[in-house]
Amino acid sequence: MGIGYNFSEASNGATASSFIYPSIINSMVNQGLINSRGYSLYLDDLQEATGSIIFGGLDSDKYYGNLAQLPIIPGTLLNGSKTYVFPAVVMSGLTMVSRAGKETTFADLYLEQYPVVLDSGSTITTLDPVIGQEILTAINGVDDSDTTGLLFVDCSLRNSISTFNFAFGGTAATPMVTIRVPISELVYNLTGLYAIPADITLPRLPFKDACAFGIMFSPDVPSQYPPILGDTFLRSAYVVYDLQNNLIGMAQTNFNSRKTNIVGVFGECD
Template identity: 40%
Template sequence: MKGYTSSALLLGPALLSQLALAQQAPNGVVHWGIQKRHAPNAPNRLLRRAGPTHQAILQNEQARGGYFATCAMGTPGQKVTLQLDTGSSDVWVPDSTASICNKGACDLGSFDPSKSETYTVVGQGEFDISYVDGSSSKGDYFTDVFNIGGTTVTNLTMGLGAQTDIAYGLVGIGYAINEAIVGNSHSLSSQYPNLPVAMVDDGLINTIAYSLWLNDLDAGEGSILFGGIDTKKYKGDLTRIRIYPSSNGYYFSFIVALTSLQAISPSGNDTLTSQEFPIPVVLDSGTTLSYLPQDIVDQIWQEVGAEYSDRLELAVIPCSKKSSNGYFSFGFAGPDGPRITVRMDELVLDLTSGDPPKYTSGPNKGQDVCEFGIQNSTSAPYLLGDTFLRSAYVVYDLVNNEIGLAETDFNSTESNIVAFASMSATIPSATQAPNQAAVTNRPVATMPSFAASSGFSDTGGSGNDGKDENASAGMPSAFGVAQMSVMGIAMVFAMVGSGVFVLL
């Protein structure tokens, strides 16, 4: 068992320089900036799926959709960049000896336990997380020093991916009960203090809670505040709504009730309906796109002129639609709950990192093809990923099992950080949504008039009237699809969620 020197985390010169800059941040917040970079070409992963306040800066990976934070592990600190994920609960990192790293794929860093003076194995062979497409990561659980955003957790339990086909690790910050070891052992007693819990145990934050500001699609950075909120990062009221447990009463993931959806454009408004209302949706930063029931997604696609591509197995849309003045209004927790506006420039995404494919026929012939940010799913829980979360300021309160929601203030340059007062304190500056009992009401599902449809047409005048006529005729040719890069194809699979959703 290796010893730990508690006096300081031994960082390299570059990390020490960054830390010194971070410690100069105002308001007692530790601020960590990172440079924009593309994630490595990891396998496609279609996954199931806080006193003082500490802040880390997250990179908005537009081409891949993920949000990444640069951290340091071990003594001396080894720099790694990990994807932030509210949909899973383990921090894990590829082992430097993993075959995928030996092939040069671990561009965001890996961990060499032989170079850390404070590394200790605590669960040999017990780290085992797998995903529905067959990708996985396996190895040991270990404890070591973990530094993120200038904040040090002295003895964090993490997973080491010795056998992994995923080229970068994750910072899972969900409920501890959703850790991989709990699902594998089928025992609640096997859970350990994951990162948010460990930060409380170390006295770094007052409660198990954090707030997320992803900023807009074109921004290079977003931020997360553990143990606090920033009142300058949202507009209007911050409203608390309840998180729903699984059928057995346990809280595994951030499921909230989506109770209304409207399409609004210069040509009119439509109330979209579904047999699934109230729709259980998971607010998951590890999901690139958003996934809703088929019946309401069909209405959304018809409103905006998106078309399902059998070849790509997802809905696509002319890239010019990004300039549309239309938007969607998502309502939560009943008729008096919060509403979040999501505009088209957050929902029209590049399919490739290079030249986009083009429509070869139909009303959109010659136009560039983009991916649409709302896709269809066949079963609950449904997912609201980054294409929704960028438009919302979201506070996750894992103690009171509540979510705080407000409209985001894009590109805000001001800051007013307020810490949670105690472990049981509710979300600061937030009021509870009234009449949440009305969430159980199921409105009658009817077909909208699509009055908003023509208003979603792009300003360039493509001639698309928003209907899905001749949908297959407008799809990219085989040549167009062949032009897509590996990164573009990865986005087709969208990195949906992160981690294993456990039901005991």
């Protein structure tokens, strides 16, 4: 729909004919439909068929606790100047928690200055090879991205792992907010979107029951593309994109909420 920053519009290329057009959210503000350039996103869990997006407001019944307000990180252009390009925030920690309570922490010090883009247009989460390899080793996964485009794990991972915890702001030890992503949101049967075409043979796997994993890694991250937290993460987070004030609001999703209490972005009255 084009509800991000103007800089990332498809028409804004490096040509003489480049131009910026009024996005749908700017048009809503200009027409007086909403008071500020902000919206909130609620995807709900993997089993639900619907979610919601609210322009100019948020639904306080769709998350737990308080919304942490995280500053959006501006991007650096080729000429060295800075501008807001993507809704990126600092991820300060990533931990895997077993059902028995054991914690495995990935690249703590490396992560404290780790910008990630909260992108609902991406199905999966894509991180860089340093963190990706640590995760792959911890879950005994097999990277088959060159052939099937998937990372394979044993389906029994669902029985041993509880959550992947993503920390934001502050430090890994004292983050501003931690989003806990249940393993059920990250391990998928090889059906539907993750079905393997009949003409492709699975690689040799060290387990019998293969599933797909919702966190991938790419050598192009972050050299060419920023790390992305896609839908496999965003289902577990209620996110408010406040483009007016360059802030991201984030809290743990209240899955399957059937109530509604809509208010303005960060308390504004629309």
